[in-house]
Amino acid sequence: xxxxxxxxxxxxxxxxxxxxxxxxxxxxxxxxxxxxxxxxxxxxxxxxxxxxxxxxxxxxxxxxxxxxxxxxxxxxxxxxxxxxxxxxxxxxxxxxxxxxxxxxxxxxxxxxxxxxxxxxxxxxxxxxxxxxxxxxxxxxxxxxxxxxxxxxxxxxxxxxxxxxxxxxxxxxxxxxxxxxxxxxxxxxxxxxxxxxxxxxxxxxxxxxxxxxxxxxxxxxxxxx
Amino acid sequence: xxxxxxxxxxxxxxxxxxxxxxxxxxxxxxxxxxxxxxxxxxxxxxxxxxxxxxxxxxxxxxxxxxxxxxxxxxxxxxxxxxxxxxxxxxxxxxxxxxxxxxxxxxxxxxxxxxxxxxxxxxxxxxxxxxxxxxxxxxxxxxxxxxxxxxxxxxxxxxxxxxxxxxxxxxxxxxxxxxxxxxxxxxxxxxxxxxxxxxxxxxxxxxxxxxxxxxxxxxxxxxxxxxxxxxxx
Numbered sequence: 001x002x003x004x005x006x007x008x009x010x011x012x013x014x015x016x017x018x019x020x021x022x023x024x025x026x027x028x029x030x031x032x033x034x035x036x037x038x039x040x041x042x043x044x045x046x047x048x049x050x051x052x053x054x055x056x057x058x059x060x061x062x063x064x065x066x067x068x069x070x071x072x073x074x075x076x077x078x079x080x081x082x083x084x085x086x087x088x089x090x091x092x093x094x095x096x097x098x099x100x101x102x103x104x105x106x107x108x109x110x111x112x113x114x115x116x117x118x119x120x121x122x123x124x125x126x127x128x129x130x131x132x133x134x135x136x137x138x139x140x141x142x143x144x145x146x147x148x149x150x151x152x153x154x155x156x157x158x159x160x161x162x163x164x165x166x167x168x169x170x171x172x173x174x175x176x177x178x179x180x181x182x183x184x185x186x187x188x189x190x191x192x193x194x195x196x197x198x199x200x201x202x203x204x205x206x207x208x209x210x211x212x213x214x215x216x217x218x219x220x221x222x223x224x
Numbered sequence: 225x226x227x228x229x230x231x232x233x234x235x236x237x238x239x240x241x242x243x244x245x246x247x248x249x250x251x252x253x254x255x256x257x258x259x260x261x262x263x264x265x266x267x268x269x270x271x272x273x274x275x276x277x278x279x280x281x282x283x284x285x286x287x288x289x290x291x292x293x294x295x296x297x298x299x300x301x302x303x304x305x306x307x308x309x310x311x312x313x314x315x316x317x318x319x320x321x322x323x324x325x326x327x328x329x330x331x332x333x334x335x336x337x338x339x340x341x342x343x344x345x346x347x348x349x350x351x352x353x354x355x356x357x358x359x360x361x362x363x364x365x366x367x368x369x370x371x372x373x374x375x376x377x378x379x380x381x382x383x384x385x386x387x388x389x390x391x392x393x394x395x396x397x398x399x400x401x402x403x404x405x406x407x408x409x410x411x412x413x414x415x416x417x418x419x420x421x422x423x424x425x426x427x428x429x430x431x432x433x434x435x436x437x438x439x440x441x442x443x444x445x446x447x448x449x450x451x452x453x454x455x456x
Binding site for chain 2: 003004067070071072073074075076077079080082083157160161164165167168169170175178179181182187190191193194195197198201202205
């Protein structure tokens with residue numbers, strides 16, 4: 001197939017990886033905005049979700065937020081930022097959009113994880129004389145951990161996908177290789193860029209699955 | 225005069241824009257609706273046999289669920305671009321991409337619905353002489369309908385939003401208007417198309433909720449006392 005061969009040639013040509021518009025720089029941009037956005041979103045969403053889950057309030061907020069997040073098109077939000085003065089602020093519009101779309105999965109999953117902790121386990125912990133803080137750190141958090149990581153994974157997938165759409169409104173990231181290919185009717189370059197973006201998403205997902213296994217509090221207990 | 229000026233002044237909200245471009249807006253909404261509708265219908269037609277296959281055992285469920293999850297991980301921009309050599313710049317490209325995305329949610333929900341059918345209901349139907357096909361259509365499917373409809377609503381809302389990315393190949397419904405407005409920073413067009421897109425998702429969600437109520441009248445019986453209690 002001509003396109004696949006063309007894409008392979010594009011990917012193995014050193015010149016395509018060098019410079020401001022090269023794949024290396026675009027990959028760096030993509031990882032930078034994704035990483036910053038994921039950190040900011042986690043710092044915002046996780047404390048709120050864990051606290052609300054601990055006190056058992058705000059369930060409607062957590063559920064509705066993820067419904068709203070699904071209904072709003074990423075492309076529309078990025079485009080709205082680009083017709084405001086925000087467009088002149090470098091990576092800021094991309095990072096803000098990524099944070100907005102990473103918060104719902106993080107918040108909803110962490111909240112649901114906290115609420116799904118077996119009530120009888122919590123009763124037992126309280127009966128053993130655990131304080132609110134001990135209950136949170138030693139019972140609720142370890143049991144909610146799988147759902148928190150599920151939220152982190154879907155947020156990461158969402159962030160990497162959103163960062164590629166940023167290219168459609170002229171912002172940086174790996175998606176630029178694809179949009180540049182569209183602009184010059186270069187199908188091989190479009191395909192090569194798409195392979196890079198898809199691979200990045202799968203690698204990020206795989207890395208988080210590995211991290212999940214490595215950090216799992218239940219796994220540690222089993223080996224100890 | 226003031227209305228004319230809002231186009232010149234590039235206001236966010238512009239009545240004159242709605243009036244003068246109503247034809248363009250209607251065309252975009254119509255394209256958006258049919259691309260979404262076709263994608264969701266095909267998605268459902270593909271997801272149903274896949275869910276039945278996944279139900280047959282773990283060695284089928286693993287690959288089916290794994291593959292649909294991997295497809296979901298691929299970013300939309302990459303998905304549409306990977307399909308470019310196969311479909312060219314066509315609506316079929318966008319529809320195919322959207323179908324592949326909808327599969328993850330639909331297969332999972334149909335499977336969950338079918339697996340939640342009480343074993344007693346199945347046994348009773350078999351005892352009454354129901355064959356496998358009749359068991360599926362008359363017992364299992366109706367009982368799995370609430371879970372199926374929940375999945376359909378999520379898939380439809382996501383598909384409405386994702387259709388905008390189709391503007392990459394010029395088939396993005398309201399997304400096309402957003403893309404066209406960007407080079408000239410045309411605020412009214414970006415905002416109007418974005419708001420219409422969200423409205424479309426909300427309307428589709430409510431419509432499907434209505435369909436679900438009509439199809440599963442038995443689920444309403446337990447819910448009926450609630451409004452009476454509220455009034456009293």
